[in-house]
Structures are given as structure tokens and as C-alpha cells.
Amino acid sequence: MSESLQELSDRLQRFAQERDWEQFHSPKNLSMALSAETGELLEHFQWLNEEQSQHLDDDKKEAIALEMADIFIYLVRLAERLDINLMDAAWQKIAINEKRYPVEQVKGDARRAEEY
Amino acid sequence: MSESLQELSDRLQRFAQERDWEQFHSPKNLSMALSAETGELLEHFQWLNEEQSQHLDDDKKEAIALEMADIFIYLVRLAERLDINLMDAAWQKIAINEKRYPVEQVKGDARRAEEY
Amino acid sequence: MSESLQELSDRLQRFAQERDWEQFHSPKNLSMALSAETGELLEHFQWLNEEQSQHLDDDKKEAIALEMADIFIYLVRLAERLDINLMDAAWQKIAINEKRYPVEQVKGDARRAEEY
Amino acid sequence: MSESLQELSDRLQRFAQERDWEQFHSPKNLSMALSAETGELLEHFQWLNEEQSQHLDDDKKEAIALEMADIFIYLVRLAERLDINLMDAAWQKIAINEKRYPVEQVKGDARRAEEY
Numbered sequence: 001m002s003e004s005l006q007e008l009s010d011r012l013q014r015f016a017q018e019r020d021w022e023q024f025h026s027p028k029n030l031s032m033a034l035s036a037e038t039g040e041l042l043e044h045f046q047w048l049n050e051e052q053s054q055h056l057d058d059d060k061k062e063a064i065a066l067e068m069a070d071i072f073i074y075l076v077r078l079a080e081r082l083d084i085n086l087m088d089a090a091w092q093k094i095a096i097n098e099k100r101y102p103v104e105q106v107k108g109d110a111r112r113a114e115e116y
Numbered sequence: 117m118s119e120s121l122q123e124l125s126d127r128l129q130r131f132a133q134e135r136d137w138e139q140f141h142s143p144k145n146l147s148m149a150l151s152a153e154t155g156e157l158l159e160h161f162q163w164l165n166e167e168q169s170q171h172l173d174d175d176k177k178e179a180i181a182l183e184m185a186d187i188f189i190y191l192v193r194l195a196e197r198l199d200i201n202l203m204d205a206a207w208q209k210i211a212i213n214e215k216r217y218p219v220e221q222v223k224g225d226a227r228r229a230e231e232y
Numbered sequence: 233m234s235e236s237l238q239e240l241s242d243r244l245q246r247f248a249q250e251r252d253w254e255q256f257h258s259p260k261n262l263s264m265a266l267s268a269e270t271g272e273l274l275e276h277f278q279w280l281n282e283e284q285s286q287h288l289d290d291d292k293k294e295a296i297a298l299e300m301a302d303i304f305i306y307l308v309r310l311a312e313r314l315d316i317n318l319m320d321a322a323w324q325k326i327a328i329n330e331k332r333y334p335v336e337q338v339k340g341d342a343r344r345a346e347e348y
Numbered sequence: 349m350s351e352s353l354q355e356l357s358d359r360l361q362r363f364a365q366e367r368d369w370e371q372f373h374s375p376k377n378l379s380m381a382l383s384a385e386t387g388e389l390l391e392h393f394q395w396l397n398e399e400q401s402q403h404l405d406d407d408k409k410e411a412i413a414l415e416m417a418d419i420f421i422y423l424v425r426l427a428e429r430l431d432i433n434l435m436d437a438a439w440q441k442i443a444i445n446e447k448r449y450p451v452e453q454v455k456g457d458a459r460r461a462e463e464y
Contacts, residue, residue: 005121008206015210019217020224024279028161028169032278034187035154035383039271042151045144046264047256047458050397053144056198065200069209071150071191072202075184082172084181086188090124093185094131101135108136110395140395148394151267155387162380163342163372166281226279237353240438247442251449252456260393260401266419267390270383277376285376288430297432301441303382303423304434307416314404316413318420322356325417326363333367340368 005087009080012073027081034074041067121203125196128189143197150190157183237319241312244305259313266306273299353435357428360421375429382422389415 016022044064045053056064079086132138160180161169172180195202248254276296277285288296311318364370392412393401404412427434 008203011207011210015213018219019222021222021226023224024226026166026169027172028164028166029278031154031157031161031169032274032380035151035158035380036271036274036278038147038151038154039268039274041147042264042268042271045147046261046268048144050142050144053142053147054197056143061198061200064198065205066209066212068191068195068200068202069205071187072206073209075187075191076206079184081170082177082180084177084184086184087124089181089185090188090192091127093182093189094127096182097131103134106135106137108139110137110140145394148264148267148390151264152387152390152394155384155390158380158384158387162377162384240435243439243442247445250451251454253454253458255456256458258398258401259404260396260398263386263389263393263401267383267386270379270386273379274383277379280376282374282376285374285379286429288375293430293432296430297437298441298444300423300427300432300434301437303419304438305441307419307423308438311416313402314409314412316409316416318416319356321413321417322420322424323359325414325421326359328414329363335366338367338369340371342369342372 005076008073009076012077013080016077025077025081027078030074030078030081034071034078037067037070037074041071121192124189125192128193129196132193141193141197143194146190146194146197150187150194153183153186153190157187237308241308244309245312248309257309257313259310262306262310262313266303266310269299269302269306273303353424356421357424360425361428364425373425373429375426378422378426378429382419382426385415385418385422389419 013022016025041064044060044067076086078084079089129138132141157180160176160183192202194200195205245254248257273296276292276299308318310316311321361370364373389412392408392415424434426432427437
């Protein structure tokens with residue numbers, strides 16, 4: 001993976017600027033677009049069982065990769081508009097989750113944190 | 117940004133393995149978790165107007181960064197489970213969008229592609 | 233409105249049975265289908281401002297009505313599968329919200345309950 | 349079920365008016381609130397398998413009924429703001445689906461319409 005998140009973010013900003021689309025890219029609107037794309041992702045999985053969802057044919061996998069790209073793209077756009085460093089936020093969240101879900105307490109149990 | 121997507125993905129896989137959570141991380145389930153997190157992101161923006169969504173106070177921005185981290189984390193987990201290269205998919209999608217939305221045709225107009 | 237929720241629910245169950253689709257209609261799957269449909273609803277509103285969202289042309293309004301119908305249909309299906317009375321649940325939730333958001337305390341303020 | 353959709357809609361409008369919340373209830377914002385609530389519904393089902401999702405204990409079922417109530421409430425609010433008759437739209441959509449998915453063609457097969 002040679003391209004960095006920063007390069008991707010810059011490219012997406014340029015794409016929006018060239019089309020005069022930044023006026024539509026408020027954080028509110030981008031959160032909606034991001035969520036709409038996750039709906040399209042769900043649509044691919046909704047009638048599959050878990051086992052089937054792990055063994056997709058190539059066409060389906062390709063379509064899903066492009067839906068995931070859309071989600072990723074809007075997430076990176078939103079991070080840029082809010083001046084949030086997505087990678088730093090992810091590592092910060094992992095540190096929080098390490099404390100919230102200690103290995104010895106949650107092993108093999110996926111109940112939500114607040115249910116403990 | 118020193119850490120790469122690959123390092124993040126490896127760390128998340130280890131987090132799941134240590135907790136014996138990989139059994140829950142079918143692509144179907146991960147798509148649901150990803151979508152549930154986008155719901156939490158929307159919740160932060162739903163009663164703000166677009167202008168307000170661009171000017172968040174520090175507490176709100178911090179909370180939103182952590183919601184975006186959750187989305188990012190599940191997206192990276194899902195990509196790993198499906199053996200999809202997220203960064204490659206994003207650049208592939210940009211190439212598709214370049215053709216679908218030619219600058220001269222869509223400038224300043226955010227209508228969806230299928231409406232043209 | 234002459235038809236009742238019960239008649240709608242019965243009709244939807246018959247629709248699924250005729251197609252041998254009840255096997256796909258687990259609560260888990262129906263929650264995904266419901267959520268995927270809300271994504272399609274969001275797509276109609278994501279680039280509109282709030283004012284525009286209140287003044288839709290007839291074609292757009294018709295399309296949105298059918299998306300809302302999809303959401304309604306999956307919600308009624310899910311209620312049937314879980315033996316939940318949707319109308320009773322709604323009135324129960326209103327009673328809860330009456331206590332959670334006392335008029336004198338929240339007037340003109342849409343912040344979420346937990347932020348008080 | 350003694351209460352009608354119209355009574356529910358009127359009650360919800362009064363709830364919003366008493367709190368001066370109608371200013372926040374643009375169709376755009378309501379679509380976001382509706383979608384955020386479907387995220388909370390997904391959260392209940394994301395780590396369950398299909399079989400488990402059909403056999404919920406009473407506490408979980410009660411919590412899910414209230415999430416579904418939230419979705420229903422925002423859907424009814426949105427219909428009121430857009431002057432859409434939700435029940436009519438549902439029956440109209442059933443008629444469309446009858447043509448789109450003929451019994452003899454789709455029996456036992458849940459693939460999406462566009463895949464035929």
C-alpha cells in the first residue's frame with residue numbers, strides 16, 4: 001500500500017474543489033452520505049447467512065469493495081473538514097477499548113460493554 | 117501520521133484474537149457494527165444546522181473523532197476479513213467517479229449521477 | 233386511512249409466505265433490511281439544505297414516500313416476527329419521553345437527554 | 349390496537365409543538381434521527397446469530413420494542429411534515445412488489461430484484 005491517508009485526503013479535496021462541491025460538503029451532509037453508503041453495504045449482506053458472507057464470489061466481492069471505498073472516501077472527507085486525524089483517533093480508541101474490555105473479563109463474550 | 121493502515125489492521129486482528137472475538141467477526145456482523153456506529157455519528161449532527169456542524173466545540177469534536185474511529189476500525193476489520201485492500205479500492209473508486217462526474221458537466225451541482 | 237396496522241402486517245406475512253421468503257426474515261436480517269432502506273432515504277436528503285427538504289417537487293416526494301413505505305414495511309414485518317405491538321410501543325415511548333423531556337426544561341432546546 | 353396512525357401523528361406533533369421543537373424537525377433532520385435510531389436497533393442484533401435473534405429474553409425484547417418505537421415515531425413525524433400518507437404508501441409499495449417479484453419466479457430466492 002504505497003499511498004498514504006494524507007495523499008488520499010488531498011486528492012478527494014481536489015476532486016470536490018474542481019467540481020465546486022465543497023459547498024455541499026458540510027460535516028452534517030457528509031455524515032449523511034457516509035451513512036447512506038453503509039446502507040448500500042448492508043444491502044449486500046442482509047439475506048446472506050454469516051457463513052455465506054465469508055465466501056463471496058468475485059463479482060460480489062468487487063461490488064462490496066467499491067461500497068467500502070465510498071464509506072472510506074466520505075470518512076476521510078469528513079475528517080479533513082473537521083481537522084481530525086483519523087489514524088490517531090483509531091489508535092486512541094484502541095487504547096480506550098483495551099481498558100474497557102480486559103482480555104480476562106470478556107474472552108469469547110461479545111456482549112456490549114455497558115451490559116457488564 | 118506514522119502508522120500505516122496495515123499496522124492498524126494487524127493490531128485490530130490481534131485485539132480480536134486475544135479476546136476470542138474473531139468468531140463474531142463475520143463480514144455480515146461487521147457490516148452491522150459499522151452501520152450502527154454511523155448511526156451514533158449521525159446522532160451528533162442531527163439537530164445541528166450545516167453551519168453549526170462546521171464549528172464544533174472541543175468536547176463535541178473529541179466525541180465525534182472517537183465515533184469516526186469506531187467506523188474506521190470496523191471498516192478496516194471488514195477489509196481484512198474479506199481480503200480487500202481499502203486504499204486500492206478508494207483510488208479505484210476515484211477513477212470511476214472521475215469518469216462518472218466530468219467537471220464540466222457537474223460543476224456546482226450535487227445531484228446524483230443517475231439523475232443526469 | 234381505512235386499513236389497519238394488523239391488516240398490513242397480515243398482508244406482508246402472506247407476501248413472504250407465498251414466496252417462501254420467511255426463511256430469510258429472521259429479526260437480524262430484517263433489522264439490516266430496515267437499516268439499508270433508511271440509507272436510501274438519507275440519500276434523497278443528503279445534499280439538500282433543511283429548507284429545500286421541506287419543499288420537494290412531486291417526483292422527489294413520490295420517490296421518498298416509497299422509500300418510507302419500505303422502512304414501514306420492514307418495521308411491521310420485524311414487529312410481527314418478534315410479537316411486538318408497534319402501536320403500543322410507540323405510546324409507551326411517548327409516556328417515557330414526557331418524563332424525560334419536561335416542557336419547562338427543554339423548550340426550544342433539542343440537545344439530547346443525556347446532555348442535561 | 350385501538351389507536352390509529354392519525355392519532356399517533358397528532359400526538360407527536362403536539363409533543364413537538366409544546367417543546368418548540370418543530371423548528372428542528374425539518375425532513376432532512378428527521379431522516380437523520382430515523383437513521384440514527386435504526387443504528388441503535390442494529391446494535392442489539394449485531395453479535396447474535398439469526399437463530400438467537402428469534403429467541404430474545406424479555407429484557408432484550410423490551411429494549412428492542414422501544415428502539416422500534418423510536419423508528420416508528422420519527423417515521424410518522426416525517427410523514428406528517430411531508431404530507432405523506434404512510435399507510436397508503438405501504439399498500440402502493442406492496443402492489444409494486446407484487447409485479448416486481450412474481451411468486452413463480454422468486455420462490456425461495458431472496459436475491460435482489462436488479463439481479464434477475
